[in-house]
Amino acid sequence: MKLVINKNELAAAIQIVVRAVPSKTTMPILECILIDASSDQIKLIANDMELGIETVVEGVIEERGIVAIDAGIFSNLVRKLPDADVRISTNVDHISIVCENARFNIVGRDGSDFAYLPEIERREGIVLSQLSLRDMITKTIFSISQNESNKMMTGELLEIHGDTLRVVALDGHRISIRKLELPEVYPDRKVIIPGKTLNEINKILNGSADKQVSIFFTDKHVLFEIDQSLVVSRLIEGDYFRIDQMLSTDYETRIRINRQEFLNCIDRATLLVKEDDKKPIILLIKDGSMELRMNTTLGSMNEVISIEKSGSDLNIGFNPKFLIDALRAISDEEVTIYLLSQKAPCFIRNDVEEKSEDSTEKQEYCYLILPVNFISID
Amino acid sequence: MKLVINKNELAAAIQIVVRAVPSKTTMPILECILIDASSDQIKLIANDMELGIETVVEGVIEERGIVAIDAGIFSNLVRKLPDADVRISTNVDHISIVCENARFNIVGRDGSDFAYLPEIERREGIVLSQLSLRDMITKTIFSISQNESNKMMTGELLEIHGDTLRVVALDGHRISIRKLELPEVYPDRKVIIPGKTLNEINKILNGSADKQVSIFFTDKHVLFEIDQSLVVSRLIEGDYFRIDQMLSTDYETRIRINRQEFLNCIDRATLLVKEDDKKPIILLIKDGSMELRMNTTLGSMNEVISIEKSGSDLNIGFNPKFLIDALRAISDEEVTIYLLSQKAPCFIRNDVEEKSEDSTEKQEYCYLILPVNFISID
Known part of the structure; x- marks a missing residue:
């Protein structure tokens, strides 16, 4: 096998396939990237048997061939080569990689041991x-x-x-x-x-x-x-x-709230929560305002945020991490939260009619979070 | 104690003193930052008994006092507060931290347990x-x-x-x-x-x-x-x-080399060295050019770099990491390396007369590196 490939193109292709190289495996061949230049294309392939990635890289095939090379060495080496053409060739059990004055000889592996990707017909996609x-x-x-x-x-x-x-x-x-x-x-x-x-x-x-x-x-x-x-x-x-049967649209309380303000407040509150602790953040929802409370062995906090509310007052507790995850995943400036009772999940979702402000495309989202029991809120 | 401090000033001061808070200690008081507002200044102090840091932060002292607070909570909390004034006050065994609508109550510690910094007279510095x-x-x-x-x-x-x-x-x-x-x-x-x-x-x-x-x-x-x-x-x-007795100025071989080129080449060569392996990089110094060689179980490499040489030819091996560290610490475009023999240390240093191109100020540098034995260089 004799190939000439531009260093940057090769590095980019390796970075893609290397994602399918397992970090730990009992099969050394899986730690390799296969360079397959047996036809008119240069393909790089990696496969951990669950996930397989194949990509095509532009280059000149001076002599066809197939070889497998350790993914870690190959990817680091190519990344550190000068920005120039890389010549890859095989001789007996070694792979020679030459770029400007740098000449490397790396132990290669027989490509025939390699597990190719399963063939999948590309139709009706x-x-x-x-x-x-x-x-x-x-x-x-x-x-x-x-x-x-x-x-x-x-x-x-x-x-x-x-x-x-x-x-x-x-x-x-x-x-x-x-x-x-x-x-x-x-x-x-x-x-x-x-x-x-x-x-x-x-x-x-x-x-x-x-x-x-x-x-x-x-x-x-x-x-x-x-x-x-x-x-x-x-x-x-x-x-x-x-x-679908869990996604009720019933609610007793509906609030509109500034997403970032809500997020910052919960984020601060979680400073009082130690790693494995499962302390809920408690929301006390009233007309026009919501109070957040957190109480742990390290101390306590409370903060009041203004909201737009319709429906009943409600006190409810949540795992703060779940609220944070959902609020971070939304890009809208304001979010709407639907609540039914202390025991029922809350829904953060955009109305179908309402245009999402998501920077990307119109996506409908729904984040359901189960509440957490809490004891007293004096 | 009652203090009002701007959030950003407070956060910056905490970031300084927190460096002296030990990550692990059997003395819980050392995990604290001391807030000392017993005089006309607000001081933050941390001390792990080896290293102690004290800094002054601007702010209003409404009531004097001293308190110690867990450094981890204090630093994370202040960082996450809104950009506004922070009010810190003590009540019995708690510290109240209020910033806009956010109110925190954190467990405090008696400041009198805290180890102050040793007094050092500031003269003849x-x-x-x-x-x-x-x-x-x-x-x-x-x-x-x-x-x-x-x-x-x-x-x-x-x-x-x-x-x-x-x-x-x-x-x-x-x-x-x-x-x-x-x-x-x-x-x-x-x-x-x-x-x-x-x-x-x-x-x-x-x-x-x-x-x-x-x-x-x-x-x-x-x-x-x-x-x-x-x-x-x-x-x-x-x-x-x-x-000083190790810093000989004798040499048999003197080379001038492009620093970045030399560095890149060694960096590439080390890809062939596994973590705990102690493979030397071998330099074959001749008139006008130097060849670098590395040979490990993973493969081999060689690369030729052009140099300016005076004195004898020399083959010598080094731990590549030591060369890399020294070359990274120098900012000059070209470096001069002085060598005596295969067994004697090399010196990378700037001539006293020669103006350093270091971006900073005129500094004289000298990096001495002991060579490594190597067996054959065919």
């Missing part, structure tokens, strides 16, 4: 902007469960119904939902994508509104086509939770 | 610019030993002789020296300052050339006066190593 997809993932993924005991909670539901894409993440205490109108109608689909896949996808999506991403499905896999890259991931199997 | 001091520390401190077994190597020598300030750091494998001409002649002094103190001092020095720092000495302590802050540190006791 959905298309949306990279920006929208990244936005939907970022603004829901904090709600997936970190606990592997319920596998389904460690992924996100991606649901296509008519011309609507809905993304759902939940961990048993809260649900985060984002909805986006697609430009056309697609066949119905419901898949659960591992959180890890979505985190890696998010780093590859370059976030521009005029670039597209295509998503294709099989029973066991999902394929994202992003620019010159293909990302294939296993799906989490099973029927996702029926969330 | 030396004065230099904050920029120079920070520069001298930053560009030598990487050479102190991380190993506590030889206490003296964990500090830096600060030596005043006539109108010259010399700073020395060494770890048994290398010596880093910076010299600065002071504006006047001071009495001779030799003190060993703990590395930790210098690291913290460095963060407080704001690095501007027109701001001064004064340094005062006693037998056991050193005091830095930086703007509104006093930093007191214990000294490391003992006689420092006699380094």
Whole structure:
């Protein structure tokens, strides 16, 4: 194999595929990036058997071939080479990498041991902007469960119904939902994508509104086509939770509040909460104002924020982290919160009629958070 | 106690003294910042018994008093308060912190348990610019030993002789020296300052050339006066190593080399070195060019750099990290390296006549690095 590739293009391609290289594995071949120049294209591939990424890099193929190279060394080395053409060639069991006066000889591995990505037919996929997809993932993924005991909670539901894409993440205490109108109608689909896949996808999506991403499905896999890259991931199997029956629209109390002010106030209050402590923040909702209270072994705080309220007064407690996560995921200047009782979840959502001020595109959002019991509020 | 202090001034003052709060201690009072408003000034003090910092913060004293408050909570809380006046008052065993609508009650501690800084008479001190001091520390401190077994190597020598300030750091494998001409002649002094103190001092020095720092000495302590802050540190006791006899000016080979090019090349070569491996980088010095070689289990590299050489050819090996550290600490575009033999240390130093291109001030530098044995260079 003999290739000539521009250093910056090569470095960029490595940075994409390296996301599928596992940090720990018992199979050394998985720690490699495969350079496949067996046809007319130079492809880089990495695969941890759950998630696989393949990307095409521009360059000259002087002699075809395939070789696998340790991902860590390859990525660091290329990053530190001078900005010039990189010549990669194989000789017996070594890979020679030459760039200007620098000559490296790295131990290579036989490419034939490498696990290629599963073949997925690219048809009947959905298309949306990279920006929208990244936005939907970022603004829901904090709600997936970190606990592997319920596998389904460690992924996100991606649901296509008519011309609507809905993304759902939940961990048993809260649900985060984002909805986006697609430009056309697609066949119905419901898949659960591992959180890890979505985190890696998010780093590859370059976030521009005029670039597209295509998503294709099989029973066991999902394929994202992003620019010159293909990302294939296993799906989490099973029927996702029926969330629609939890999404009541009843409420007794409805408040409008400045998002940043509310967020800053909760953020300050959590300074009194030690790491593993589960102290709720208590909201005392009255006409025109809401008082926030926090009481821990370190001290206590209270702060009054002005709100617009309709409906009944209510005292209710929440895990402050869940409120913070949801409020950070919203870009609107003001948010509307719907509450029913001390025991019922609150909903932070934008009205369907109301135009979202989200900088990105029109997305409907709904953040459901279960309240926490609290004892006294003197 | 009743105080009113602007939030930003208070936050800045806390950020200074918090550097002397130990991260782990068996004495809870040391985890506190003392607010001392017993006289006409508001002072914040922290002290881990090795290093103590005191700073004055502007504000209104409505009622005098002293109280100690947990440093972690105090610093995070103040940072997150709105940008407005902060009212601090004490009531029984609590400290009330009020800022706009936010009201916090934090558990306080009796200030009388607190260990004040040792009194140090401020006379016969030396004065230099904050920029120079920070520069001298930053560009030598990487050479102190991380190993506590030889206490003296964990500090830096600060030596005043006539109108010259010399700073020395060494770890048994290398010596880093910076010299600065002071504006006047001071009495001779030799003190060993703990590395930790210098690291913290460095963060407080704001690095501007027109701001001064004064340094005062006693037998056991050193005091830095930086703007509104006093930093007191214990000294490391003992006689420092006699380094002057190691600083030979004999050489057989002298090379001039582009610093950045040399640095980049070594940096690339170290990619082949695993964490705990001690592989040397081998320099093959010839007329007009130097070849660098590295050979490890991961692979090998070689690269040729053009140099200006006078004297004999030489093959010599070094720990690449030591070369990298020294080259990073120099700002000159080209460096001069003096070598004697395969077994003798190399010296990277600027000629006394030669004007340093250091962005800061005229500083003389000398980096001595011991070579490493290597077996074959085919």
